[in-house]
Amino acid sequence: MNAPNEILRVENLRTSFHTREGVVRAVDGVSFTVRPGESLGVVGESGSGKSVACYSLLRLIPEPPGRIESGCALFHGLDLLHCREDELRRIRGDRISMIFQDPMTSLNPYLRIGDQVIEPLLIHGKVRPNEAFDLGVTALREVGIQDAARRMRSYPHEFSGGMRQRVMIALALITKPDLLLADEPTTALDVTVQAQILELIGQMQKERGTAVILVTHDIGVVAAFCDRLLVMYAGRILESGPTSELFYRPKHPYNQALQRSIPALHERGSELRTIPGAPPDVTQPIRGCPFAPRCEFALEKCIASEISLQEVAPEHATACLRVQLGEIELEPALARVAAE
Amino acid sequence: MNSPNEKPMRVEDQAIVEKRSSLWRDAWHRLARNRLALFGAIVLALLTLASIFGPALFGQSYFAQDLPLGATPPSAQHWLGTDTLGRDLLARLLYGGRISLAVGLCATGVALTIGVLYGTVSGFLGGKVDAVMMRIVDVIFALPFTVFVILLMVLFGRRFVLLFAAIGAVQWLTMARIVRGQVLSLRRMEFIEAAEALGLSKTRIIFRHMIPNALGPIIVYATLTVPSVMLLEAFLSFLGLGVQPPMSSWGVLIKEGAETMEEFPWLLIYPGLALALTLFSLNFLGDGLRDALDPQAAKD
Numbered sequence: 001m002n003a004p005n006e007i008l009r010v011e012n013l014r015t016s017f018h019t020r021e022g023v024v025r026a027v028d029g030v031s032f033t034v035r036p037g038e039s040l041g042v043v044g045e046s047g048s049g050k051s052v053a054c055y056s057l058l059r060l061i062p063e064p065p066g067r068i069e070s071g072c073a074l075f076h077g078l079d080l081l082h083c084r085e086d087e088l089r090r091i092r093g094d095r096i097s098m099i100f101q102d103p104m105t106s107l108n109p110y111l112r113i114g115d116q117v118i119e120p121l122l123i124h125g126k127v128r129p130n131e132a133f134d135l136g137v138t139a140l141r142e143v144g145i146q147d148a149a150r151r152m153r154s155y156p157h158e159f160s161g162g163m164r165q166r167v168m169i170a171l172a173l174i175t176k177p178d179l180l181l182a183d184e185p186t187t188a189l190d191v192t193v194q195a196q197i198l199e200l201i202g203q204m205q206k207e208r209g210t211a212v213i214l215v216t217h218d219i220g221v222v223a224a225f226c227d228r229l230l231v232m233y234a235g236r237i238l239e240s241g242p243t244s245e246l247f248y249r250p251k252h253p254y255n256q257a258l259q260r261s262i263p264a265l266h267e268r269g270s271e272l273r274t275i276p277g278a279p280p281d282v283t284q285p286i287r288g289c290p291f292a293p294r295c296e297f298a299l300e301k302c303i304a305s306e307i308s309l310q311e312v313a314p315e316h317a318t319a320c321l322r323v324q325l326g327e328i329e330l331e332p333a334l335a336r337v338a339a340e
Numbered sequence: 341m342n343s344p345n346e347k348p349m350r351v352e353d354q355a356i357v358e359k360r361s362s363l364w365r366d367a368w369h370r371l372a373r374n375r376l377a378l379f380g381a382i383v384l385a386l387l388t389l390a391s392i393f394g395p396a397l398f399g400q401s402y403f404a405q406d407l408p409l410g411a412t413p414p415s416a417q418h419w420l421g422t423d424t425l426g427r428d429l430l431a432r433l434l435y436g437g438r439i440s441l442a443v444g445l446c447a448t449g450v451a452l453t454i455g456v457l458y459g460t461v462s463g464f465l466g467g468k469v470d471a472v473m474m475r476i477v478d479v480i481f482a483l484p485f486t487v488f489v490i491l492l493m494v495l496f497g498r499r500f501v502l503l504f505a506a507i508g509a510v511q512w513l514t515m516a517r518i519v520r521g522q523v524l525s526l527r528r529m530e531f532i533e534a535a536e537a538l539g540l541s542k543t544r545i546i547f548r549h550m551i552p553n554a555l556g557p558i559i560v561y562a563t564l565t566v567p568s569v570m571l572l573e574a575f576l577s578f579l580g581l582g583v584q585p586p587m588s589s590w591g592v593l594i595k596e597g598a599e600t601m602e603e604f605p606w607l608l609i610y611p612g613l614a615l616a617l618t619l620f621s622l623n624f625l626g627d628g629l630r631d632a633l634d635p636q637a638a639k640d
Binding site: 089107124 | 467529530531533534535536537538539540541544548549552553633634635636
């Protein structure tokens with residue numbers, strides 16, 4: 001069962017893809033919880049498994065080649081990973097909604113905006129068809145679409161990318177879900193529109209008390225938006241905790257390195273810092289810390305021993321063995337910049 | 341949707357019902373504005389009406405022979421001339437139209453229905469189901485058509501319905517392949533994933549999101565199927581499975597006309613014109629339909 005202060009508890013989620021090149025362990029033993037109304041950011045570089053983890057929650061992984069190997073995801077006491085297909089279908093789009101990366105292709109070009117916005121209401125039997133239209137107009141108005149009643153009759157191609165993403169948000173939130181999964185909702189948009197969309201998600205979230213899982217590779221986006229963060233690397237969570245903690249008191253060398261690689265506007269002319277090396281090949285089983293080959297603090301034991309995510313400060317957990325043992329103390333990337 | 345004991349529909353409810361079929365209503369409005377498509381539809385309707393009611397009104401018999409007369413060019417008595425047995429060509433053309441149009445449209449309809457459903461299910465379910473379903477298509481494709489027809493005749497005798505069965509059995513294969521290809525590419529579109537994430541059932545995803553998006557190629561191929569079906573009917577009639585003399589069809593008339601085209605060209609020209617007119621109309625109509633069903637092609 002879920003504890004009272006959480007709506008979703010994910011334990012030891014493993015998802016892999018069985019390809020010709022071998023088994024890709026996209027998500028490799030991930031556990032986390034989501035509290036009501038909070039926004040949880042999941043950051044990581046491409047291929048770190050953040051989107052796959054998100055899709056796994058609603059079992060939207062194409063099978064085959066994908067497979068959810070193990071784990072559970074308790075949502076209101078129901079295990080989303082093992083429940084019956086029809087039980088899951090009642091949750092999808094009703095209690096848990098999803099926003100996709102590319103608004104240009106996530107609306108059906110053959111259906112009117114209005115028909116698509118009210119579809120979740122109709123299929124989940126929330127309201128009678130004649131009430132749905134009015135609710136659709138209200139939903140569009142709430143996401144800032146001008147002249148909503150007339151726009152209900154438009155087709156997706158008559159909308160810009162930003163407006164389509166607004167429609168997607170309206171569509172995702174029309175059933176007042178408990179949880180919204182946003183998979184890189186701003187990646188395909190202009191920078192100016194990005195800020196508006198995030199602001200809109202934040203505002204809608206506060207009004208409705210919806211919890212949001214925001215998947216992104218843009219650390220700037222999560223800093224402003226999320227209450228808590230998960231840092232993913234090679235299918236695992238390396239560090240988790242409140243956003244400010246992660247930025248001001250990093251507990252994992254990867255997190256620190258990630259923040260150092262953010263280009264700073266005030267450092268004109270200085271070289272852009274990067275993390276040397278490349279992410280590991282996830283078709284091979286990884287022993288110990290996946291970041292060890294690229295880590296400046298790595299020792300023999302980092303590769304030799306099994307490492308789990310452990311709390312080292314209140315609410316703040318890391319998967320760095322040396323930090324757990326108190327052997328190293330990391331400086332925040334921001335302070336380091338100031339010192340130089 | 342509304343149960344009978346509910347109070348009469350309010351205006352708003354009617355608006356919703358209209359909205360339900362919005363795709364088709366919009367398509368109809370766009371189609372009505374497309375002159376060429378409208379022309380095609382009207383010609384097709386006229387041809388159909390002429391074939392249904394023409395023979396009764398026209399009064400000439402399609403089988404009454406006038407051997408001493410023989411083949412004559414068009415005249416006041418016989419508007420399109422007579423064939424080698426002295427039968428009135430116009431009457432034969434009108435009667436033949438019944439067969440050709442019925443076979444052309446019905447067999448295409450059958451092929452369309454089976455092909456679209458089969459292709460969609462195969463592409464949508466994917467994996468092993470898809471592999472098995474497509475291998476079945478391959479196997480049927482590989483059967484020599486002539487042998488298949490002869491086999492049907494041996495087993496069931498000469499029956500007119502077998503014509504539909506034989507044509508239907510081959511024509512849906514290509515349609516199924518085309519639709520499957522479309523569905524496969526649509527399947528990985530984000531709006532299909534989004535529909536799944538919204539909790540839509542598979543049936544609803546197929547009928548509401550997949551098929552409308554695959555309609556363009558389906559319609560184009562369907563309009564191309566009609567003429568090939570009409571010609572196939574002539575071939576089957578030659579084998580003895582289609583229409584039997586003295587009945588005729590356009591395919592049969594064209595075949596006979598082609599044999600005597602050097603002496604009596606009108607026997608080929610008029611049936612050929614009738615077939616060509618039908619095909620042009622169908623193509624215009626099909627093009628128009630495809631554009632009408634695509635909201636993005638609409639000029640605002």
